[in-house]
Amino acid sequence: MSAYAAAVHETAPTPDDSDLARRIAAPRGDAEAETELCRRFAPRIRLYGLRHLRSAAGAADLVQDVLLVTLQKLRAGALRDSGKLASFILGTCRQMVIDGRRGAHRRERILETFSASLPELAAESGPVPDSQRLEHCLARLAERERSVLIMTFYDDRPADQVGASLGLSPGNVRVIRHRGIEKLRLCIEAQEAP
Amino acid sequence: MSEPVCIRAIPTSGLLDYWLGDDVAAEAAVEEHLMGCVHCSARLEALVRVARGIRRATRAGHFHGVLSASFVAALRGDGLRVREYHVPANGSVACTVTPDDDLVVSHLRAPLRDVQRLDLVFEDLPSGTELRMSDVPFDPAADAVVLAPDVAMLREFDTGLRRARLIAVQDGAERELGSYTFDHTRFAGPG
Numbered sequence: 001m002s003a004y005a006a007a008v009h010e011t012a013p014t015p016d017d018s019d020l021a022r023r024i025a026a027p028r029g030d031a032e033a034e035t036e037l038c039r040r041f042a043p044r045i046r047l048y049g050l051r052h053l054r055s056a057a058g059a060a061d062l063v064q065d066v067l068l069v070t071l072q073k074l075r076a077g078a079l080r081d082s083g084k085l086a087s088f089i090l091g092t093c094r095q096m097v098i099d100g101r102r103g104a105h106r107r108e109r110i111l112e113t114f115s116a117s118l119p120e121l122a123a124e125s126g127p128v129p130d131s132q133r134l135e136h137c138l139a140r141l142a143e144r145e146r147s148v149l150i151m152t153f154y155d156d157r158p159a160d161q162v163g164a165s166l167g168l169s170p171g172n173v174r175v176i177r178h179r180g181i182e183k184l185r186l187c188i189e190a191q192e193a194p
Numbered sequence: 195m196s197e198p199v200c201i202r203a204i205p206t207s208g209l210l211d212y213w214l215g216d217d218v219a220a221e222a223a224v225e226e227h228l229m230g231c232v233h234c235s236a237r238l239e240a241l242v243r244v245a246r247g248i249r250r251a252t253r254a255g256h257f258h259g260v261l262s263a264s265f266v267a268a269l270r271g272d273g274l275r276v277r278e279y280h281v282p283a284n285g286s287v288a289c290t291v292t293p294d295d296d297l298v299v300s301h302l303r304a305p306l307r308d309v310q311r312l313d314l315v316f317e318d319l320p321s322g323t324e325l326r327m328s329d330v331p332f333d334p335a336a337d338a339v340v341l342a343p344d345v346a347m348l349r350e351f352d353t354g355l356r357r358a359r360l361i362a363v364q365d366g367a368e369r370e371l372g373s374y375t376f377d378h379t380r381f382a383g384p385g
Contacts, residue, residue, distance in 0.1 A: 044228060044235045050242065051213060086230035093229075127243070134247040135256045139344075143330045146259045153245040154252045155268070158214050165262035167333035174216060178207040185244060 021082030024074040037074075038067055041089055048093045054156065066092045129188050137187035144168075145180030152177055200233035209238045213245075255297040255345030260314065260330040263340055266299050280338075283360075283372030290379045291348040298348055301338040304360050304371040309334060311363040312371075314341065320354040329363075353380045 020040075023033035045066050049059030069092050073079045079088055128134075138146060151162045152173075159170040159177065168176070204212075204227060211217035212224040228235045251257050253274065270276045274296040279287045282303045291298050306312070314327040332339050339360060356378055360371040 040232070041229075043239055044232075047228065047235060047238055047242065048225065087226070090225055090229040128247045128250065129244060131247070131250065131254075131256070134244070135251050138248065138251060138257055143260060143327050146257065147261060147331045149248055150252050150257060150259060151261060151265050152214065153248040154265075155249075155272075156214055156245070159216050165264045165333060166331040167335065168331060170216070174207065174211065177210060181210065181241065181244065182206060184248075185240070188244065 017085040018082045021074055021079060021085050024071065025077045025079070025082070029075060034071055037070070037085075041070075041086075042067065045089065045093055048090070049097075052097045062093065062096060065096055069096075129192075133188055133191045134184075137184050137191065140187060141180055141183055144176050145183065148173055148176045149180045149184065200231050202227075203231075203237070204228075204234050206237070206241070209234070209241060213238065213242065253296065255295075255342075257342070258325075258327075258344040258347070259342055260327070260332070261299065261340045261342050262333065263301065263336065263338065266297075266340055266342075269297065279376075281374045281376075283374075286375035286377060288377045288379065290381055291345060291351075292381045295345065297342060298345060299340050299342045300358070300374065300376070301340055302358060302360055302372065302374050303338045306332055306334050306336060306339070306371075309362045309364075309371070312339070313361045313363055313368075314339065315359045315361060316341075316343070317357045317359070318351075319356060320352060348378075349381075351378050351380060354378060 017040075020033045020037050023030035024037065042063050045063045046059045049062035050056065053059055053062065066089060070079075070085075070089055073088070074082075079085070138149070141149070147166065148162060148168075151157060151166070152159075159173040162168070162177075163170045163173040166173075204224060208217070208220065208224065212221060212228075215221075217224075228238060252269075266276060266278070275294055277291065277295045277298045279289055279298075279300045280303070281287045281300055283305075285303075287300075289298075289300075302314075309332070312330050312332050314330050315324055316327070317324040330339065341358060356376040358374040358376070360374075362369045362371055
């Protein structure tokens with residue numbers, strides 16, 4: 001647990017994030033920095049939203065809401081420690097998911113103010129692998145790997161639920177799941193290579 | 195601006211545990227890392243895309259494999275049109291697949307309590323070909339194995355017999371638990 005937390009400081013692009021934050025907070029603002037901030041954080045906020053809301057539409061709304069609040073704070077110079085931008089954004093994600101959606105009226109009003117700064121926030125993340133390629137690779141997996149991946153990812157079931165219906169322990173499911181997804185990923189990448 | 199490489203990347207197993215809620219204790223730390231790390235968040239995003247592809251293939255019936263009865267019930271509950279056959283050991287069933295079917299599954303009845311490893315052999319008798327599915331997952335407490343053949347393959351079948359056999363494997367020896375004959379009629383269309 002602590003290893004992951006420590007890695008934030010070692011791996012996060014802290015100087016760049018800080019620089020973006022300072023440029024946005026400057027008296028004249030910086031549209032380019034705002035666009036870069038949105039480009040950088042929108043995919044991560046979307047992932048957070050998908051993980052907690054299990055809804056593409058809900059995740060897209062969360063991206064927009066969190067970035068709006070972040071830009072507001074930065075423009076107003078209200079984010080004191082610009083080096084903790086990622087932590088601020090994560091905290092905002094958590095709060096918004098806990099609190100539920102903000103009122104539609106307020107959201108609309110903020111959107112009118114900031115709409116020019118928010119490029120393609122609701123867009124889906126990258127494309128799903130080609131169907132035929134994925135099915136070809138799925139067919140090449142071991143039987144247990146294929147069954148576990150299908151029953152896991154059809155509706156994102158945890159290991160204990162999948163294991164209970166297949167006579168496998170949760171630990172066994174996690175091992176099979178990890179091995180299967182790695183094989184599948186490598187197979188798809190090999191097929192995609194020119 | 196260049197993006198730094200992560201020197202303490204979350205392993206794939208950790209990303210999967212986070213995504214599927216299998217390690218609640220690590221969740222907050224993983225989220226801190228992901229929000230600050232373009233490398234690991236991109237890896238998770240790639241896994242999520244593959245997961246979406248698996249979901250799409252499942253809904254289309256474009257896979258072959260063994261599932262659980264409860265999973266099939268969940269698919270049906272989600273609105274998928276599932277054609278189901280229940281076949282006793284050494285029994286037979288008249289079967290088909292229509293354009294309306296999303297998925298076709300067969301519940302192959304067999305005593306599984308003492309089985310350690312289970313293989314499933316699917317024979318296409320008209321062509322003389324067979325597919326051996328080695329070490330399929332099964333619940334020893336259940337009384338059936340649920341086989342889901344690729345619907346696209348089923349649609350290509352001409353009228354004729356197919357057979358499945360469940361084989362228990364232990365210490366190199368094989369024991370047939372049951373043979374299941376499918377008297378398949380190719381869908382000829384309405385009228």
